[in-house]
Amino acid sequence: QVQLVESGGGLVQAGGPLRLSCAASGRTFLRYAMSWFRQAPGVERKFVAAIRWSGGSTAYADSVKDRFTISGDNAKNTIYLQIDSLKPEDTAVYYCAASTYNSGSLRAGYGYWGPGTQVTVSS
Secondary structure: OEEEEEEOOEEEEOOOOEEEEEEEEEOHHHOOEEEEEEEOOOOOOEEEEEEEOOOOOEEEOOOOOOOEEEEEEHHHOEEEEEEOOOOHHHOEEEEEEEEOOOOOOOOOOOOEEOOOEEEEEEO
């Protein structure tokens, strides 16, 4: 089992930066990749970004790749999501996820999820 806890969300102004963190615990040696998804009200949860622990390769949704940066600290079993130039449409619950196997895509195959952290961007 892998447990995930997100932090760093809150109410922020448009145009500013924000960094989300996700700490993994438990059988963290099993993790293959970790990622961020987000879900806005009335919308299905969508992929945002992912990082593979071995090699550090990353993937981003096209809609965020210019403003979002995912990174990881192996020693802390933590990943981060740096969001720059926040927009009101970034308002959502942001979820951290982990996978323990190579599904063939960094955008899918996640079996472990955190409870989420709310990000609200005011205009």
